[in-house]
Amino acid sequence: MAQSTRIAVTPGDGIGPEVVAEAVRCLETLRAKHGLDIEWTRFPWPSHAWHEEHGESMPADALAQLQKYDAILLGALGDPGPMDDPDRYLLPDSISLAPLLDMRKGFDQWVCERPARLLPGARQYLADERAKDIDMLVIRENSEGEYVSQGGRLRKGMPDEVATQMEVFTRKATDRIIRYGFEQARNRAADRVKEGRTRTFRTLDGRTCESQVCLVTKRNALRYWGDMYTEAFDEISKEYPDVATHHELVDAACMKFVQSPWAFDVVVASNLQGDILTDLAAVLSGGMGVAPSCNLNPTDPDMPSMFEPTHGSAPDIAGQGLADPTAMLFTAARMLEWLGRKDPAIAAAGKELFDAVAADLAENSGSRRGTHEIGSAICERLSQ
Numbered sequence: 206m207a208q209s210t211r212i213a214v215t216p217g218d219g220i221g222p223e224v225v226a227e228a229v230r231c232l233e234t235l236r237a238k239h240g241l242d243i244e245w246t247r248f249p250w251p252s253h254a255w256h257e258e259h260g261e262s263m264p265a266d267a268l269a270q271l272q273k274y275d276a277i278l279l280g281a282l283g284d285p286g287p288m289d290d291p292d293r294y295l296l297p298d299s300i301s302l303a304p305l306l307d308m309r310k311g312f313d314q315w316v317c318e319r320p321a322r323l324l325p326g327a328r329q330y331l332a333d334e335r336a337k338d339i340d341m342l343v344i345r346e347n348s349e350g351e352y353v354s355q356g357g358r359l360r361k362g363m364p365d366e367v368a369t370q371m372e373v374f375t376r377k378a379t380d381r382i383i384r385y386g387f388e389q390a391r392n393r394a395a396d397r398v399k400e401g402r403t404r405t406f407r408t409l410d411g412r413t414c415e416s417q418v419c420l421v422t423k424r425n426a427l428r429y430w431g432d433m434y435t436e437a438f439d440e441i442s443k444e445y446p447d448v449a450t451h452h453e454l455v456d457a458a459c460m461k462f463v464q465s466p467w468a469f470d471v472v473v474a475s476n477l478q479g480d481i482l483t484d485l486a487a488v489l490s491g492g493m494g495v496a497p498s499c500n501l502n503p504t505d506p507d508m509p510s511m512f513e514p515t516h517g518s519a520p521d522i523a524g525q526g527l528a529d530p531t532a533m534l535f536t537a538a539r540m541l542e543w544l545g546r547k548d549p550a551i552a553a554a555g556k557e558l559f560d561a562v563a564a565d566l567a568e569n570s571g572s573r574r575g576t577h578e579i580g581s582a583i584c585e586r587l588s589q
């Protein structure tokens with residue numbers, strides 16, 4: 206018999222355990238309802254609590270342990286809160302968040318997918334009514350670029366100190382992320398057709414396409430990787446004549462995300478530029494409380510992908526049952542869809558969870574509900 210699908214649940218810090226608890230309840234409900242062949246194990250690390258006890262955020266063999274799983278469901282890492290406790294155990298961000306980057310790199314999760322769709326019921330921050338049509342997928346290069354963590358500090362603490370922080374861009378990682386962007390553009394166009402929705406994007410030569418990929422760089426100032434990205438984009442785009450292409454400099458992209466975000470479909474950006482753009486995209490589509498995220502390794506089936514909401518540990522509201530679990534639940538839905546590549550019943554459960562969370566959002570627009578209340582409403586919906 207095939208081995209069941211196994212999930213490593215790592216709740217982390219702050220609101221992480223609160224929102225993860227609701228995700229696990231939804232998973233339990235779906236497993237019982239459909240007899241899904243999934244199981245999960247909860248890990249107390251990485252976390253501040255583990256660091257306080259053991260002097261490290263996670264055990265030395267953490268990645269080896271996690272690699273035995275098909276996916277990792279991560280809550281949040283960072284300041285555990287509450288903010289009004291000056292004696293709480295705190296770590297510098299670079300230490301508490303390192304496990305996140307270790308997992309992304311260690312499992313070569315080279316794609317970070319962050320969809321930004323303003324769903325009915327989500328808070329609309331932009332006044333323009335066309336904001337209702339926001340539906341983009343930001344694809345962030347997740348394996349290198351500005352995040353390679355190479356460099357150092359010379360003459361530390363001296364007036365003539367020097368800090369270097371290297372950026373590394375390889376053609377291999379460039380090609381694969383751009384190609385992934387085009388594939389997603391095609392998939393999204395096909396899904397829209399199935400749902401009876403259409404979108405049109407103009408190409409420079411006046412044709413219209415059902416989908417688009419916008420490449421973001423800062424090639425007017427950072428020309429070496431900017432030019433390499435542009436050349437790779439131009440070459441790969443020839444394989445996708447059905448997908449419109451577009452380029453924005455990252456500063457102009459920020460402006461256009463606010464001015465006309467409904468004009469974007471798939472956006473491909475570097476690690477840091479994608480990081481910044483996706484906080485902005487999250488707000489455009491309802492805020493951090495509803496923004497899902499995932500770190501994928503689409504090429505190596507032996508490497509687990511990691512699913513975490515875009516939000517952090519939110520120490521200002523941690524421990525109070527106030528965190529919105531919606532982002533976590535959308536993220537869990539995406540995880541099931543991803544795991545469903547091997548087992549269609551799991552994929553169907555992912556779609557069911559997404560629909561239940563979206564319906565809950567639409568029906569409870571603007572209502573003030575606690576973490577557990579939202580989780581219960583969604584579990585009840587799933588049980589029907």
Ligand code: IPM
Nearest residue numbers: 302305306480483498515517
């Ligand atoms: C994110 C976060 C992380 C990142 C931090 C916590 C290192 O901001 O997942 O977007 O920059 O990737």
Ligand code: MN
Nearest residue numbers: 480481484515
């Ligand atoms: Mn970020």
